[in-house]
Amino acid sequence: MRSRDPVLVVLLLAGTVLTGAYALDLGSARAQTLAAWLFTPLLDLLLVVWAGAVARRPGLRAPARRFWLSIAVAGLVFLCGDSVQCAVLLAEPAADGLTFHPAQSAAALTGLLLVCVAAVRYPTRSWRSGASIRFALDAGIVGTAAVVTVWCVMTWPGLAGVGASVSLPVAFGSGLLLCAVFLVVRMALSGDSPMSPRAATLLVAALLLQVLATALVPVLDAGHASVQLVLAFLPCVLSAAGARVQMTGAGEPRRRDLPVSMRRGYSVLPYTGTVICAAALVTGLASQGLGLTAWGALAGLILNVALVVARQVVSLAENNRLVGRLDDSLGEIRKRERLLESMLRHSSEIISIAGADGRFFYVSPAVERLLGLPVTDVLGRSARDILHAEDEKRLGADLDHLYRTPGAELAYQGRYRRADGSWRWLDVFAVNLGHEPGIGGIICNARDVTESRELHERLTFQAGHDELTGLANRRAFTAAVLGVPGDATVLLIDLNGFKQINDSYGHSTGDAVLRHVAGVLVECAEPGDLPARLGGDEFAVLIGGAGEDNAQRLRTALARPATIGGRILPVGASIGVATGPACDPDHLLNAADLRMYEDKQRSRTVTS
Numbered sequence: 245m246r247s248r249d250p251v252l253v254v255l256l257l258a259g260t261v262l263t264g265a266y267a268l269d270l271g272s273a274r275a276q277t278l279a280a281w282l283f284t285p286l287l288d289l290l291l292v293v294w295a296g297a298v299a300r301r302p303g304l305r306a307p308a309r310r311f312w313l314s315i316a317v318a319g320l321v322f323l324c325g326d327s328v329q330c331a332v333l334l335a336e337p338a339a340d341g342l343t344f345h346p347a348q349s350a351a352a353l354t355g356l357l358l359v360c361v362a363a364v365r366y367p368t369r370s371w372r373s374g375a376s377i378r379f380a381l382d383a384g385i386v387g388t389a390a391v392v393t394v395w396c397v398m399t400w401p402g403l404a405g406v407g408a409s410v411s412l413p414v415a416f417g418s419g420l421l422l423c424a425v426f427l428v429v430r431m432a433l434s435g436d437s438p439m440s441p442r443a444a445t446l447l448v449a450a451l452l453l454q455v456l457a458t459a460l461v462p463v464l465d466a467g468h469a470s471v472q473l474v475l476a477f478l479p480c481v482l483s484a485a486g487a488r489v490q491m492t493g494a495g496e497p498r499r500r501d502l503p504v505s506m507r508r509g510y511s512v513l514p515y516t517g518t519v520i521c522a523a524a525l526v527t528g529l530a531s532q533g534l535g536l537t538a539w540g541a542l543a544g545l546i547l548n549v550a551l552v553v554a555r556q557v558v559s560l561a562e563n564n565r566l567v568g569r570l571d572d573s574l575g576e577i578r579k580r581e582r583l584l585e586s587m588l589r590h591s592s593e594i595i596s597i598a599g600a601d602g603r604f605f606y607v608s609p610a611v612e613r614l615l616g617l618p619v620t621d622v623l624g625r626s627a628r629d630i631l632h633a634e635d636e637k638r639l640g641a642d643l644d645h646l647y648r649t650p651g652a653e654l655a656y657q658g659r660y661r662r663a664d665g666s667w668r669w670l671d672v673f674a675v676n677l678g679h680e681p682g683i684g685g686i687i688c689n690a691r692d693v694t695e696s697r698e699l700h701e702r703l704t705f706q707a708g709h710d711e712l713t714g715l716a717n718r719r720a721f722t723a724a725v726l727g728v729p730g731d732a733t734v735l736l737i738d739l740n741g742f743k744q745i746n747d748s749y750g751h752s753t754g755d756a757v758l759r760h761v762a763g764v765l766v767e768c769a770e771p772g773d774l775p776a777r778l779g780g781d782e783f784a785v786l787i788g789g790a791g792e793d794n795a796q797r798l799r800t801a802l803a804r805p806a807t808i809g810g811r812i813l814p815v816g817a818s819i820g821v822a823t824g825p826a827c828d829p830d831h832l833l834n835a836a837d838l839r840m841y842e843d844k845q846r847s848r849t850v851t852s
Contacts, residue, residue, distance in 0.1 A: 295312050655673045
């Protein structure tokens with residue numbers, strides 16, 4: 245909350261105290277008059293200083309800077325006129341202080357003219373034709389009020405004997421002030437005002453009081469001296485206060501910065517003009533009866549009411565057009581809603597919104613097609629409830645970050661459980677829009693990629709495995725050897741008599757023998773060993789233990805006859821063992837091949 249401005253508090257307190265003193269009629273008439281006219285130039289000086297400070301504020305737009313410079317210049321003109329009035333009062337003790345010096349009157353009218361020019365020159369937002377018509381009618385309504393006020397002042401019995409030197413400035417000043425009020429209020433409500441709402445309120449109040457002062461001070465009799473003096477200095481207090489509020493309240497929101505719900509969509513100023521016309525008529529009737537003043541006020545009131553009615557007709561016509569456009573807009577919105585609903589209903593992707601706790605509060609119907617889960621069963625549940633445990637462990641930290649961090653994004657693939665217990669791979673993209681108005685959650689798009697995932701895994705497996713036996717192929721085996729740090733031990737296995745089996749029983753039997761050998765290699769392999777088929781009847785095993793022991797175990801296992809297609813076939817093998825640097829798999833296999841050839845020669849010698 246912004247702290248109170250002590251200078252503004254002192255200013256308003258001084259004005260209140262002085263007004264109270266006049267209301268209680270404290271002090272002599274001379275003292276009251278001196279207090280008012282000594283205080284007024286000081287207020288004019290404050291207006292000049294504070295309005296100039298606003299105009300020099302960094303970052304102020306050029307039109308606003310010109311407006312406040314004009315206010316400062318007007319304050320300087322007021323200062324000159326009021327200083328002359330004060331000097332006359334001090335120089336002539338017999339002066340009553342309520343008869344304005346011509347210099348003071350001229351300065352007051354010149355300053356007001358500067359305010360009007362500044363308000364007229366200030367650029368406002370471009371208006372549509374309807375808004376222009378409303379503004380013209382508003383100007384007419386306020387103008388009739390100004391004319392009625394001037395008429396009543398000019399025809400008032402108390403003004404009859406004062407002469408043209410008083411009556412003409414009163415008439416001109418009253419009309420000019422009412423126009424200034426209208427222009428300032430129009431500018432303040434234009435949506436692009438150089439003033440904050442509080443500053444504009446104080447400035448308009450000062451102008452309204454100045455209207456009363458201009459009309460009443462010259463014509464009131466001596467018995468109303470206190471009222472005359474209050475009307476003379478109080479507008480200066482409010483003007484200076486408005487400049488001070490603008491200078492210290494830069495952060496106060498202007499109308500264009502307010503939320504739409506806080507903006508007023510209408511202006512009461514034109515209707516104030518009607519009230520002024522009615523008040524003038526009642527005052528004229530009460531004081532003079534149906535005389536010249538009352539007839540003029542009645543004519544002005546009739547014209548004013550006619551303009552108000554015309555304004556209402558224009559407003560109603562525009563409202564009808566707005567209602568029609570609103571109906572069209574609502575129809576378009578409903579059409580888009582139906583289109584969006586249809587797209588969501590028939591989309592192949594699951595679109596969902598979850599809260600910060602991960603529980604869904606919206607899920608598209610595609611969830612039933614992809615996962616077999618009714619929408620009602622999914623709402624209120626968390627995606628983690630149906631996420632595979634392995635994927636939950638892998639993605640848990642990322643999901644926690646997504647739920648906690650506004651604006652966070654996450655793309656991943658995971659397995660989700662269907663209603664029948666099977667699993668489907670979903671490709672998910674999620675973004676946390678919990679900070680966005682109207683969304684307030686994590687939006688997820690998920691599509692089924694089970695088939696493409698399985699195809700990818702199948703192709704990946706085929707790229708590194710032998711299609712016939714399911715063992716690793718040469719490429720995968722070589723990569724595994726390269727991944728061993730330091731030295732590696734490999735067994736190279738070549739089947740004995742495999743060509744005779746192929747020639748005697750056919751290739752299908754030969755394939756069965758190869759699958760049998762692959763099974764034996766898998767059974768004999770230790771954890772961490774990698775059996776592989778290098779091609780034809782040549783196999784290899786990357787082992788982590790003692791090479792000769794593993795080789796002997798394999799010889800024994802492969803020496804057992806195999807039952808293939810109802811036939812008992814002997815399957816033998818020659819095995820070579822080599823240990824060496826894993827960085828050169830080809831050299832290692834060549835060394836194992838030499839050992840395997842030596843083993844094959846020994847087996848032939850034993851057989852012969």
